[in-house]
Amino acid sequence: MTKDINKEKFTEETKLKLDIFRECFREWFPVFLHNPYISRIYIYDLFAGSGSDAQGVPGSPIILLQEAMGNKKQHCIYLNKNGKPLVVFGFNEKISSKKLLLEDNVSKELSACQYHCSLSECAFSNSCNFESKDFKELIQNQTILSVLGNKNYGKFILLDQYGFKQITDEVFLKLINSPKTDFIFFIASSSIRRFKDEPSVKAYFKREKISFDESRPKECHRSITNYFRSLIPAEKEYYLHSFTIQKGTNYYGLIFGSNHSFGMEKFIKVCWAHDNFAGESNCNINNDFDKDSLFYNPLGTNKIQVVKDDITNHILAGDIEDNISGLKYALKYGCKPKLFIDVIESLLKNQKVKIDGQMNKTASNIHSAKLYKIRLL
Ligand SMILES: C[S@@+](CC[C@H](N)C(=O)[O-])C[C@H]1O[C@@H](n2cnc3c(N)ncnc32)[C@H](O)[C@@H]1O
Numbered sequence: 001m002t003k004d005i006n007k008e009k010f011t012e013e014t015k016l017k018l019d020i021f022r023e024c025f026r027e028w029f030p031v032f033l034h035n036p037y038i039s040r041i042y043i044y045d046l047f048a049g050s051g052s053d054a055q056g057v058p059g060s061p062i063i064l065l066q067e068a069m070g071n072k073k074q075h076c077i078y079l080n081k082n083g084k085p086l087v088v089f090g091f092n093e094k095i096s097s098k099k100l101l102l103e104d105n106v107s108k109e110l111s112a113c114q115y116h117c118s119l120s121e122c123a124f125s126n127s128c129n130f131e132s133k134d135f136k137e138l139i140q141n142q143t144i145l146s147v148l149g150n151k152n153y154g155k156f157i158l159l160d161q162y163g164f165k166q167i168t169d170e171v172f173l174k175l176i177n178s179p180k181t182d183f184i185f186f187i188a189s190s191s192i193r194r195f196k197d198e199p200s201v202k203a204y205f206k207r208e209k210i211s212f213d214e215s216r217p218k219e220c221h222r223s224i225t226n227y228f229r230s231l232i233p234a235e236k237e238y239y240l241h242s243f244t245i246q247k248g249t250n251y252y253g254l255i256f257g258s259n260h261s262f263g264m265e266k267f268i269k270v271c272w273a274h275d276n277f278a279g280e281s282n283c284n285i286n287n288d289f290d291k292d293s294l295f296y297n298p299l300g301t302n303k304i305q306v307v308k309d310d311i312t313n314h315i316l317a318g319d320i321e322d323n324i325s326g327l328k329y330a331l332k333y334g335c336k337p338k339l340f341i342d343v344i345e346s347l348l349k350n351q352k353v354k355i356d357g358q359m360n361k362t363a364s365n366i367h368s369a370k371l372y373k374i375r376l377l
Pocket of ligand 1: 060
């Protein structure tokens with residue numbers, strides 16, 4: 001029987017996971033809040049738990065609520081003034097006693113906030129909806145499906161499952177094919193690796209599509225991410241990135257998905273703030289020199305070097321022909337787009353390429369960067 005995460009003190013690794021959830025949502029929410037084409041924002045936490053750990057430390061639903069308010073209530077103030085978009089929370093927790101506790105915790109959070117609030121109306125007092133359903137059933141629900149399919153609604157989906165069995169290929173495909181929908185899910189990757197030949201795992205993953213390198217257990221979450229990546233149709237522009245969380249000999253992880261480069265820019269920023277070696281783990285996944293070493297070089301870590309070399313080679317082979325493709329390449333390989341700028345500047349300096357059009361150093365909001373072409377010399 002799985003232990004109840006909310007009945008104990010959150011471990012350091014759980015806190016890291018929650019910090020990443022928090023920072024990811026903190027980046028995501030204002031983008032949709034201030035988008036005039038978005039009429040509603042849906043925030044679904046579909047394995048919500050009871051709202052806190054045994055010591056009252058907030059769990060994901062409370063974290064999402066706090067971030068939607070903003071640390072200086074700036075989002076409440078904006079919503080009060082603007083009157084839109086409508087913000088809706090959907091919290092689901094299968095165990096009904098935990099769902100009741102969650103309702104109580106959310107209500108206490110809102111009351112405590114309202115007690116000190118000078119705004120005339122609370123933007124969130126009627127925003128929270130609670131369900132106690134099995135996720136598998138809920139994700140087939142017509143209301144949820146029509147919300148997911150609506151391109152005027154921004155959706156943030158948090159799936160903090162136990163284990164690995166809930167995010168099936170079908171669920172994943174549903175999420176990546178939903179417009180204006182970003183998601184983040186947790187997955188116990190080492191359990192999949194450990195039990196890869198057992199029927200319980202084979203029933204969920206097409207074994208032939210996962211390749212674990214037994215000599216590199218640290219990389220098992222990467223392999224699982226690659227499994228999900230392999231499900232994305234080749235012609236689809238989609239961004240997927242993962243963060244590995246080591247706990248003892250086990251490796252867990254988060255997988256974030258967005259169909260917009262800006263969504264991924266935001267997530268990459270959060271990941272690199274937690275791991276300045278590779279932006280993808282709490283365990284120095286590429287065995288870089290650590291911070292106490294004489295050879296520690298945060299600007300030239302193994303990951304940075306590999307991706308820079310790749311971008312250079314692709315430019316020189318004529319596969320990356322313009323800045324937008326170069327910026328997106330860096331992003332797709334889990335690096336900040338700025339890496340491309342470093343590469344192109346070095347190629348220009350060494351007279352390997354020329355720019356057709358106006359050179360610019362835009363490395364954020366890359367969807368609106370001005371295009372220039374790269375010509376080989
Ligand atoms: C990892 S915990 C979530 C913790 C929560 N995110 C937090 O920060 O406190 C997973 C939760 O999902 C619930 N759960 C397990 N199976 C479920 C299912 N099939 N559908 C919905 N909820 C489920 C569990 O009862 C548990 O509370």
